[in-house]
Amino acid sequence: MPKQELPIVDVGVQVSAEACCAPLVCEPLDEAEATELAPLFKAIADPVRLRLLSLIACHEGGEACVCDLTVAFDLTAPTISHHLKVLKQAGLIDSERRGTWAYYWINPSVLARMSALLSPASALAATPA
């Protein structure tokens, strides 16, 4: 039933766009950057939301219906709804209502930014000895 619509690239993020990609091991984060980035990690700093994000990202068609998600947890629907809202407000996912059901898909660019931030700057800072 979910109509597949591939929410591809579309970098229309609310975070400051391309101010993104220097890994935090390359140059020190200033306070403003840290304040902007921390909420992204806070959004996935919960097992339920991590699984939600993964379930949505892996779902065929690139999107998942809330009904698919709710059954995967031993939690009430309002709780799932709450977690989805947190993920959405962080910009990690987006949603649309189509008829009776609501569909969610991930925003890959935000995920990419977070991944890049943590990337270990290959040649740096290894070996404590």
Place this chain on the structure above:
Amino acid sequence: MPKQELPIVDVGVQVSAEACCAPLVCEPLDEAEATELAPLFKAIADPVRLRLLSLIACHEGGEACVCDLTVAFDLTAPTISHHLKVLKQAGLIDSERRGTWAYYWINPSVLARMSALLSPASALAATPA
């Protein structure tokens, strides 16, 4: 009692080592994995800790003294100490006392694991329409 320091080698992590690398957009995280991974993100889900991690990672020599870190914030020493403890317990950093001062360095393998988990599955969902 503060004998727990152990300037151990690198991967002395409590997480299951190399069970790491499938990005969460590739296959759905199960509950156990999510429970194990969420605390890693929780550890960096705070602006102060994000900056601490970055300051430590970028510091020359690959390690930083607590005294270097404390002055970078408008927070008391106990608060910084608390945040360092959170990062250390998550396995993101390690520390050693040398003489009067305590030094911290990052554990790159844990950071790498987190980065890989969020990596947007190169070949997936990225394909330009």
Place this chain on the structure above:
DNA sequence: TCTCTAATTTGACAGAGATCTATATACGAG
């Protein structure tokens, strides 16, 4: 030994967050 400085631990408190029940909204089918 005593004292000074670096860092951590303890205890307290305010604010944030996860979950539930109950209620409300949105839509489709009769």
Place this chain on the structure above:
DNA sequence: CTCGTATATAGATCTCTGTCAAATTAGAGA
């Protein structure tokens, strides 16, 4: 329009977390 199902919001509660002041531990030097 009315009813039933799918989501979302509101409010309450209990727990977790960030911060500070005060006390404690650890090492260097006199």
